[in-house]
Amino acid sequence: MAPEPRIPEPSRDAPESYLGLDADGAAQLARTRGWRVVRTLPPGAIVTMEYLDGRLNLEVEDDTVTRCWIG
Template structure:
């Protein structure tokens, strides 16, 4: 039998710490913290709601992160 995969742990940083940062600074910080997928979205973007471990999402308006969430 194949081994059961164990998803890696997510970084333990606060999503609120990204709000107010520029999109570029937020992405650099997220990647340095260990997030494997960084997604920047405009306000009101239509997205799927599946949870993807290791992904952090940024809602970006005028180049600034206004909302951030995991998955």
């Protein structure tokens, strides 16, 4: 019998901790903290609403993170 795949633990990081950071620095920090996917978006971007475990969404305006959410 094959071993069960190891699913990584989701990050327990608080999305609010990225507010005010520069976009590149926030994305790098998020990856080091365990987020598998980091998506940067402009304000008002049209995005699909599917939830993706391990994804952090960063809304960025003028190279500064203004909003964050998971999924």
